Amino acid sequence: MNQNPTASEKLDAVRLLKFIVKWKKQLIITGIAALIVSFVFTLPVIMTPMFKATTVIYPVNLQTYSQETATEQMVQLLHSEDVKENLIYAFDLFRHYDIDSTGKFPRFEIMKRLEENISISKTEFESIEISIVDKDPKLAAKMCDSLLSFVDQKAISLVRIRAAEVVRITYDQMIEKKQELDSTEMAMKNIRTQYGVTDFENMVEGFSREYYRSLSSGGVNNRMETAKKNLDEKCGEYVFLKEMLWKVRGQYSDYKFKYEQALTDTKKVMEFHNTISKAIPPERKDSPKRSLIMLLFTASMMIVALLYIIYQEHYRIRIEKEIVGADKF
Numbered sequence: 001m002n003q004n005p006t007a008s009e010k011l012d013a014v015r016l017l018k019f020i021v022k023w024k025k026q027l028i029i030t031g032i033a034a035l036i037v038s039f040v041f042t043l044p045v046i047m048t049p050m051f052k053a054t055t056v057i058y059p060v061n062l063q064t065y066s067q068e069t070a071t072e073q074m075v076q077l078l079h080s081e082d083v084k085e086n087l088i089y090a091f092d093l094f095r096h097y098d099i100d101s102t103g104k105f106p107r108f109e110i111m112k113r114l115e116e117n118i119s120i121s122k123t124e125f126e127s128i129e130i131s132i133v134d135k136d137p138k139l140a141a142k143m144c145d146s147l148l149s150f151v152d153q154k155a156i157s158l159v160r161i162r163a164a165e166v167v168r169i170t171y172d173q174m175i176e177k178k179q180e181l182d183s184t185e186m187a188m189k190n191i192r193t194q195y196g197v198t199d200f201e202n203m204v205e206g207f208s209r210e211y212y213r214s215l216s217s218g219g220v221n222n223r224m225e226t227a228k229k230n231l232d233e234k235c236g237e238y239v240f241l242k243e244m245l246w247k248v249r250g251q252y253s254d255y256k257f258k259y260e261q262a263l264t265d266t267k268k269v270m271e272f273h274n275t276i277s278k279a280i281p282p283e284r285k286d287s288p289k290r291s292l293i294m295l296l297f298t299a300s301m302m303i304v305a306l307l308y309i310i311y312q313e314h315y316r317i318r319i320e321k322e323i324v325g326a327d328k329f
Contacts, residue, residue, distance in 0.1 A: 019310065019313045020306070022313070027302065027305055027306070035294060037297070038293060038294040038298060047290075048135050050133045050134065051282045051285055052131050052132070052133045052286035053134075053280065053281065054130065054144070054277070055144045056128070056130075056275075057128050057130070057148065057275050058126075058128075058276060059128065060273060063162065069126070075120055075128060077151050077155055081111075082150075083150045083154050087114070087146060088110055091139065091143060091146070093110060093113075097110065097113050118130070118133075119132075119133075130147060130148075132144050132279075137281040137283070140279075152270075163262045163265030163268075166258065167266060170259040170262060171259055174256055177248060177255055180252075181249060184244055184245045188242065
C-alpha cells in the first residue's frame with residue numbers, strides 16, 4: 001500500500017545541499033576529471049581549429065529574369081553547382097577535405113562539406129555576406145575571392161547565352177525587314193521610272209496648276225493627259241508605298257539596333273559585384289570555442305553526477321523500502 005512520503009523523505013533544497021556536502025569530494029573529482037578530458041579532446045591535434053574568412057559585396061549589372069531582386073539573383077548564382085564545381089577543382093577540395101573521389105558518393109560528400117563550410121546570406125542593407133570556414137586561414141580568404149570570380153564567370157555566361165539567343169532572333173527579323181524594305185523601294189522605283197511619279201505631293205501641286213492653266217487656255221496635249229492618267233492610277237499606290245517604306249525603315253532600324261546591341265553583349269567582359277569588404281586571412285580561429293566546450297562538458301558531467309547522487313541517497317532508498325514493504329504484504 002503506497003503512502004505519501006513524510007517530510008523527512010521529501011527531496012528539498014536542504015536535503016539536496018546535504019547530499020552535495022556529503023559527496024563533495026566525488027563531485028570535485030568529477031569536475032576536475034571532466035575539465036581534463038574536455039581539455040584533452042579540444043586540443044588542436046584532436047579538434048582541428050577552423051578559421052572563417054568573410055567578404056561583403058553588392059551585386060551590379062545583373063539582368064532580371066523574373067520578380068527577384070538583384071541581390072536574390074546573386075544569391076542564387078552563388079549557390080549554383082557550376083560555381084561550386086569550379087571551386088572544387090580550382091582548390092583540389094577532394095584531397096583537401098580527405099574525400100575519396102572514387103568512393104561511393106563522392107559528389108554528395110563534397111557538396112555537403114561545401115554546404116557546411118560556405119555561408120551565403122543577404123543582409124538587411126541588400127548586400128550579400130559570404131563566409132568560408134577552413135582549417136587554412138589563407139585558403140579560406142582565397143576561396144572567397146575565387147568564389148566571386150567564378151560567380152562572375154557564371155553571370156557573364158548567362159548574359160552571353162541570352163544575348164546569343166537575341167542575336168539569332170533579331171538577325172532573322174532584321175533580314176526579313178530588309179527584304180521587305182528592298183521590295184518596297186523597288187516597287188516605288190518602278191512607279192517612278194515607268195509612270196514618272198517622283199515627289200508626289202510637289203508634283204501634284206505643280207501639275208494641277210499647269211493642267212488647269214492649259215485647260216483654260218484652250219486645250220491639253222497628250223503628254224499632260226498621260227501624266228494625269230498616271231497620277232490618277234498610281235497616286236494611291238505611291239502614297240501607300242511611301243508610308244509603308246517609312247514604317248519598315250523604322251522597324252528595320254530598331255531590329256538592327258537590337259541586333260548590334262545583343263552582338264556586343266555576346267563579347268562583353270564585366271564584373272557583377274562591387275566588393276564592400278574584402279576577405280582577408282583571419283588571425284584567430286572561429287571554432288571550436290574551446291572554453292565554451294570545456295564549460296558545457298564539465299557542467300554536463302556535474303549534472304549527471306548530481307543526478308546519480310540524488311538517486312543513491314534518495315530514490316534508491318525509497319525504492320528499496322517500497323520493495324521490502326510489498327514483500328511483507
